[in-house]
Amino acid sequence: MGAQIRVYRQKIASTSSMKKIFKAMEMIATSRINKARKSADAASPYAVALTKAVSAIATQHSIQHPLIGQKDAQHRRSAILVMTSDRGLAGSYSSSILKKTEGLIEKLKGEGREVQLYLVGRKAKSYFDFRERPYERAWEGNTDSPNVEMAVEMRDALLEAFTRPYEEGGVDDLHVVYTEFVSMVTQETTILRMLPIAVADARNIGEEIVPGERLEDEQFKQNAVFEFEPSPQEVLDALLPRYIASRLYACLLEAAASELASRQRAMKSAGDNADELIKKYTRLMNNARQAAITQELSEIVGGADALAS
Numbered sequence: 001m002g003a004q005i006r007v008y009r010q011k012i013a014s015t016s017s018m019k020k021i022f023k024a025m026e027m028i029a030t031s032r033i034n035k036a037r038k039s040a041d042a043a044s045p046y047a048v049a050l051t052k053a054v055s056a057i058a059t060q061h062s063i064q065h066p067l068i069g070q071k072d073a074q075h076r077r078s079a080i081l082v083m084t085s086d087r088g089l090a091g092s093y094s095s096s097i098l099k100k101t102e103g104l105i106e107k108l109k110g111e112g113r114e115v116q117l118y119l120v121g122r123k124a125k126s127y128f129d130f131r132e133r134p135y136e137r138a139w140e141g142n143t144d145s146p147n148v149e150m151a152v153e154m155r156d157a158l159l160e161a162f163t164r165p166y167e168e169g170g171v172d173d174l175h176v177v178y179t180e181f182v183s184m185v186t187q188e189t190t191i192l193r194m195l196p197i198a199v200a201d202a203r204n205i206g207e208e209i210v211p212g213e214r215l216e217d218e219q220f221k222q223n224a225v226f227e228f229e230p231s232p233q234e235v236l237d238a239l240l241p242r243y244i245a246s247r248l249y250a251c252l253l254e255a256a257a258s259e260l261a262s263r264q265r266a267m268k269s270a271g272d273n274a275d276e277l278i279k280k281y282t283r284l285m286n287n288a289r290q291a292a293i294t295q296e297l298s299e300i301v302g303g304a305d306a307l308a309s
Helices: 002-060 093-110 122-130 148-163 202-209 217-223 232-308
Strands: 077-083 114-120 137-139 173-181 187-195
Touching: 002 173, 002 232, 077 093, 077 148, 077 232, 093 114, 093 122, 093 173, 093 187, 093 232, 114 122, 114 148, 137 148, 148 232, 173 232, 187 232
Parallel strands: 077 114, 077 173, 114 137
Antiparallel strands: 173 187
């Protein structure tokens, strides 16, 4: 009985230590979520402004650009950028992204396309390394606190692949698999088709470009025509790389907030489970102690009766 009690005491001590770690990680994740959300909100106006400018140029001028989609374009090879986490202890965060990625790969291959993979986070890298499946490039570090430099580096690598001829290993389109932050309890794994850019008709955002009522065709031509300096082509050439970088950075920020929210929720659940285990082990230890005391009393009474007889 004494050995059994010692085992329960060791389990209670180890579970209590783990509970402290879970609580600390929960508090760290909670504090960093607010920073990630503020960064995402701060980057949003810049991305919106770029979107408006690109839409205005593309719909008001007959400009051909390799990054803007054409209806008759062929899609023979696709690139997929997979955004997972560097660390675990975040529930099903990374596994949901990888599952979504596998579904997208299967769909693209079913359409007769080749697939090139670009990975973000150690979880994605270890997943494909373990299965000995090739990928073009991987980025590790800072998945829960991304920076602009990381987004620019990704943009340069992806644009190089997109502008490269198909015969030299280039890709025809780019999909991003990441997790969109909806709320503290809801994060949605999302597939974003980033390249080629499908620019919306500027009339659809006319009320944002020109404040007031939604503009009809004739009003749009009269009131929502913009002049660009030095020229629409040069402005578009300068804006599109910045637009891609801003979209990638926004995805990284959304993924970071989602990762932290998943980790906070997972650590809270782990802490609650640790509490339940401590209660269970304490109850079992008390039962074992009571059984040991009862056995000792029985042995004393039995010895006394033997001496009396």
